[in-house]
Amino acid sequence: GxxxxxxxxxxxxxxxxxxxxxxxxxxxxxxxxxxxxxxxxxxxxxxxxxxxxxxxxxxxxxxxxxxxxxxxxxxxxxxxxxxxxxxxxxxxxxxxxxxxxxxxxxxxxxxxxNFYTSPALFCHLHKLGFGACGTFRNSRVGVPKTTKNALTKKSPRGSIRWLREGPLIFVKWMDTREVSVCSTVHTAFKGDAVRRVGKAGGQHQVLYVPVPSAVRDYNCFxxxxxxxxxxxxxxxxxxxxxxxxxxxxxxxxxxxxxxxxxxxxxxxxxxxxxxxxxxxxxxxxxVALCGVEPQAAPTTSYRHLPVAVFEGASGEDKATKGRRKCKLCGKCTPFMCEACKLPLCVIVDRNCHKDFHSSSGHVLLT
Known part of the structure; x- marks a missing residue:
């Protein structure tokens, strides 16, 4: 206390x-x-x-x-x-x-x-050698209250009004609504434009609207x-x-x-x-802070053994479920190589699995 x-x-x-x-x-x-x-x-x-x-x-x-x-x-x-x-x-x-x-x-x-922006703060920062820019509230002490030549709700998009008081410049810009920015490092307008989509001639078109440099930099930084x-x-x-x-x-x-x-x-x-x-x-x-060695991702080793393409089939599906074209002969087979993941035949009169690995230099492990 x-x-x-x-x-x-x-x-x-x-x-x-x-x-x-x-x-x-x-x-x-x-x-x-x-x-x-x-x-x-x-x-x-x-x-x-x-x-x-x-x-x-x-x-x-x-x-x-x-x-x-x-x-x-x-x-x-x-x-x-x-x-x-x-x-x-x-x-x-x-x-x-x-x-x-x-x-x-x-x-x-x-x-x-606008929570922080005030003429007193910006003038103090200016004296210290810092530039400042930010949106402002019209109710702040020191903000100009004049309504002469002010923006209205019917002002066209891209309209700009500004006042300067010493190092401060107060800019108001009409977008979809009025935007108020105060700055000690910008001029009112440098010829910049921003891309907008609006109606022109009854159709939606891409429009390039003039924008004050203070608003552009505020959105950027x-x-x-x-x-x-x-x-x-x-x-x-x-x-x-x-x-x-x-x-x-x-x-x-x-x-x-x-x-x-x-x-x-x-x-x-x-x-x-x-x-x-x-x-x-x-x-x-x-890993560095804990002082341990990084562990390599676990690898799964496969042997070149024939396995079913689809496991868990029952009844009539055993003969047809998951059948694919053999990589060597092109005929349908329910078997594939466990390591290569390629469909290969393994039947009495045709052993494509053995022929494929023998011809391609693989070692057939049993």
């Missing part, structure tokens, strides 16, 4: 060391994205959150900074209201807790959704955290357990393994080698 209490004290040593490792072992690319991630749990703890719009509604919320490749550059576990408030809101504090100029440097472009979630969910180490901190521990393992896989892919690309699949990489990693 004191201000010094740490709800993550069980995880703090591993939590801190993993964050340091994520930042130390990989140099992120220019475009980064910030989004939240949920670690599913319904444990009765104070850090549990509920987000209605997420597929995982109940769980522990993480604010994640990710590269476009899906690499988790940094993350922060949300434990509730902070005792040291900046007075600019949770979204401002969440982004600034992940953006550290000491290890990132400057010149990066940060992409985020915003999915880093979602890609990371997809990679983590493909081969997760999560197992059902009663302790919530064990669930978070499994998620830490998934972050470490996924980041290792992405670094391995980068190294293979630099060496011009074929990178293994995600599953193959995790199998090799498991």
């Amino acid at each position: 004191t201000p010094d209490y740490d709800p993550l004290h069980r995880l703090r040593p591993l939590y801190d060391s993993l964050r340091v490792a994520c930042k130390a072992l990989y140099h992120p690319r220019k475009n980064l994205s910030v989004d939240e991630r949920m670690v599913a749990t319904k444990a009765k703890i104070g850090v549990k959150q509920y987000i209605k719009s997420k597929p995982t509604k109940w769980g522990i919320k993480l604010f994640v900074l990710s590269d476009t490749t899906g690499y988790t550059t940094d993350f922060h576990i949300y434990t509730g209201r902070s005792t040291q408030k900046t007075g600019k809101g949770l979204s401002f504090d969440a982004v600034m807790s992940l953006i550290n100029k000491d290890y990132l440097g400057s010149g990066y472009h940060i992409y985020c959704d 915003m999915g880093g955290v979602d890609l990371s979630d997809q990679l983590i969910g493909s081969y997760t180490s999560w197992r059902k357990c009663k302790k919530w901190y064990k669930t978070v521990l499994h998620h830490f393992i998934d972050i470490a393994v996924t980041n290792s896989y992405l670094i391995h892919k980068e190294m293979c690309a630099q060496l011009e080698q074929q990178a293994p699949t995600h599953q193959a990489f995790q199998e090799q990693l498991t």
Whole structure:
């Protein structure tokens, strides 16, 4: 109940060391994205959150900074209201807790959704040397409220309106609905177009609609955290357990393994080698960590013996079920070679099985 209490004290040593490792072992690319991630749990703890719009509604919320490749550059576990408030809101504090100029440097472009976007945040990032782009809500403090020359529901697809205030540019674009984007690194329009299918002259046709460069880049670079979630969910180490901190521990393992896989892919690309699949990489990693020798796949040895093409037939089916054309003489036979899987006759006046293996150099084992 004191201000010094740490709800993550069980995880703090591993939590801190993993964050340091994520930042130390990989140099992120220019475009980064910030989004939240949920670690599913319904444990009765104070850090549990509920987000209605997420597929995982109940769980522990993480604010994640990710590269476009899906690499988790940094993350922060949300434990509730902070005792040291900046007075600019949770979204401002969440982004600034992940953006550290000491290890990132400057010149990066940060992409985020409308939960984080605010003029105060983007102006502060601009002063630190970071570009920013994201969708915004009209109710945010500092967003222009003018309705002069604004878009309406009847505005044609591809219509663009924008306002500039200092380093900020507010762009609104009409697609199937209105899209609002704020940026400090883009101009309003560079002549780009996006492919759409719409009606023209009573028929469906392919249309090329003008699109602002901020919207195009947002769609291209915003999915880093979602890609990371997809990679983590493909081969997760999560197992059902009663302790919530064990669930978070499994998620830490998934972050470490996924980041290792992405670094391995980068190294293979630099060496011009074929990178293994995600599953193959995790199998090799498991074998290496356990200190055991990889086991070869079991092979089944067959001898060149005549066996029935179809086993288990009864009654009249014994003579006709599964009959195939003999590989040597072309006549129907119910027998095949156990090793070669080829239909070959074995009857009193015609032994194609023996003739085939003798002529093709096979050793007939009895």
